Amino acid sequence: MQASKTPIYTALGANLLIAATKLGAAFFTGSSAMMSEGIHSLVDSSNEVLLLLGISRSQKPADEKRPFGYGRELYFWAFVVSLLFFALGGGFSIYEGIEHLMHPEEVKSPIWNYIVLGIAFIFDGISFITAIKEFKRQRGATPFWQAVRQSKDPSTFVVLFEDAADVIGILIAFVGILLGQLLKNPYIDGVASILIGLLLTAVAVLLVRESRSLLMGETPDQSELDKVLQLASDNGAVNKVVSQLSTYLAPEEVILVLKINFKQHTDIEVVNKAISDIRLNIQAKYPHYKQLFIEPV
Numbered sequence: 001m002q003a004s005k006t007p008i009y010t011a012l013g014a015n016l017l018i019a020a021t022k023l024g025a026a027f028f029t030g031s032s033a034m035m036s037e038g039i040h041s042l043v044d045s046s047n048e049v050l051l052l053l054g055i056s057r058s059q060k061p062a063d064e065k066r067p068f069g070y071g072r073e074l075y076f077w078a079f080v081v082s083l084l085f086f087a088l089g090g091g092f093s094i095y096e097g098i099e100h101l102m103h104p105e106e107v108k109s110p111i112w113n114y115i116v117l118g119i120a121f122i123f124d125g126i127s128f129i130t131a132i133k134e135f136k137r138q139r140g141a142t143p144f145w146q147a148v149r150q151s152k153d154p155s156t157f158v159v160l161f162e163d164a165a166d167v168i169g170i171l172i173a174f175v176g177i178l179l180g181q182l183l184k185n186p187y188i189d190g191v192a193s194i195l196i197g198l199l200l201t202a203v204a205v206l207l208v209r210e211s212r213s214l215l216m217g218e219t220p221d222q223s224e225l226d227k228v229l230q231l232a233s234d235n236g237a238v239n240k241v242v243s244q245l246s247t248y249l250a251p252e253e254v255i256l257v258l259k260i261n262f263k264q265h266t267d268i269e270v271v272n273k274a275i276s277d278i279r280l281n282i283q284a285k286y287p288h289y290k291q292l293f294i295e296p297v
Contacts (some may be wrong), residue, residue, distance in 0.1 A: 005055065007131040007159045012048035014123040015041045015166075025116040031177060032100035034113050036093035036193040041120075043089040044162050051155050054078060058250055063066060068291060071250025072215065078154030080210040085162070088203030089149050090197045097193030104186035113177050121170050128163035135160050145171040150221060153251035154185045154211050169196045211212075217247040220254055224286070232258055232294075237274035239263045242297050255291035256282075263297055 019041035026035040054077030062069040135156050139147035151157050176192020179185070219225070229241050238260055245257040258278075262271050275294045281291055 007134045008048050008051055008155060010130045011127045011163060012045060014127040015045040016179050018120045018123055019045055020248045021116045025112050029113050030105045031113050032189045032193045034097050034173060036096050036196045039092045043084060048088045050077050050081050055155060064072050068249055071253050075215040077105060078158055081158055082204055082207035082211045085207060086201060090201030090204055093197030093200060094194050097190045097197060100190030100193060101187055106186045110177055110181050117170050117174050124163060124166040128167050131160040152248050153281050154214060157209055161203050165199055169199060172196050219246050228282055232278045235274050236271050237262050237266050254289045256289050257293045259295045259297045
């Protein structure tokens with residue numbers, strides 16, 4: 001099922017507006033946690049741009065240089081986004097928190113931080129709800145974590161986890177600023193910034209792992225492959241399917257090589273027709289098997 005770009009555009013618009021507000025509030029109030037949240041939103045904005053770039057480049061038609069197309073461009077840029085999330089989001093937030101612990105500064109006019117965080121929570125919440133609805137539409141009845149592991153479209157789960165980290169990060173920043181004000185302890189703000197950095201790092205590790213797996217190449221689900229092989233075996237000219245090789249080239253594009261042993265004394269014309277029929281039957285039921293090669297053995 002093809003993913004919608006709506007969650008990406010929603011997240012991009014929300015993050016650009018929120019980043020400007022958060023960084024402005026951090027500048028005027030001196031809040032370390034708010035600065036971390038502003039950096040976080042800036043990183044998220046760049047991530048959405050890179051994902052849109054990856055989607056655009058992955059849709060380029062095949063040519064002599066890339067005979068199987070450019071589908072894996074999306075996987076490459078999703079991997080880059082995951083690394084940026086780790087280095088810029090998590091790393092900068094932890095660094096900012098440590099700096100605040102070494103040189104504590106009391107937050108000035110915290111009311112502005114609360115206002116900004118409230119606005120950010122609303123926009124990030126809308127973006128998160130949009131992303132989770134899209135992911136739910138794609139996964140259907142599949143359990144959440146199983147759907148994440150099986151998903152072949154990183155643009156969906158990357159935005160989903162980014163938005164989730166946004167919402168949780170805002171709550172951490174709010175608690176940190178509030179406790180720092182109530183207890184008159186400026187160190188709590190720095191601790192909140194470090195916690196936000198650790199949260200982003202944990203999310204980044206998950207995204208890097210999933211994106212790397214897609215970039216390296218994943219096979220279709222085994223139950224789906226079994227049905228595909230059964231379609232091939234059902235042809236009257238086939239003795240048995242000897243082996244298969246398959247991998248995803250893009251979220252909606254699989255390359256499949258079938259090595260098939262045909263029945264003895266089968267005419268070449270019958271074999272050619274069987275190959276054509278097998279290809280048509282498989283692609284009629286599973287259109288994402290766009291590159292399908294059948295080799296008689």
